[in-house]
């Protein structure tokens with residue numbers, strides 16, 4: 001099969017199949033970047049405008065995910081297609097609650113990287129120390145830790161409420177969450193947030209006094225980095241899919 005980055009190949013696929021392939025690619029790419037956490041954390045994608053989304057079955061490693069192994073789930077967490085060995089309620093509460101509240105969002109990434117969890121435990125939150133972090137300047141939500149997210153009514157709605165209209169959130173003492181209108185947008189926010197957290201951990205652990213640019217410059221940088229990418233993430237995503245196709249195209253199975 002030709003890469004889904006090829007427009008002629010993409011035209012031959014149904015919208016649903018294309019979303020499955022894109023999401024499976026995201027799991028594989030994050031595994032290669034070592035941004036996974038055994039069988040915990042989850043990425044999801046929905047067909048834009050629909051009330052169902054795709055997510056991996058609890059128990060797979062990110063590196064094992066294929067397009068056909070993904071579950072199709074309703075916003076209430078009912079499994080419509082596919083099977084899993086253990087019902088993953090926390091995943092469905094997190095993803096379903098945000099999709100319900102944000103109809104324009106079609107992809108959500110939730111991660112537990114060490115750098116992301118470390119910054120989530122810092123009282124100062126994410127500091128504007130690097131160009132990676134300027135993507136999130138005055139654009140990052142915070143959610144206080146509240147044990148495992150098992151309750152749609154209280155925890156799910158609180159999570160979606162705290163995210164508001166933003167596209168990235170630090171889950172205190174837990175990890176990170178990013179979202180976007182596309183898989184590639186959610187991916188690039190996840191990548192930049194990870195890089196920003198890594199830089200902050202390294203810079204603060206050096207013991208050196210850090211430089212924080214003036215607020216007006218940080219705000220200008222936040223605008224500029226977003227204006228620079230009209231379809232946020234598409235260029236890098238295409239490059240990563242080409243790399244994935246060279247290494248192991250079985251994600252499309």
Ligand SMILES: [Zn+2]
Pocket residue numbers: 041110111112174175
């Ligand atoms: Zn989590």
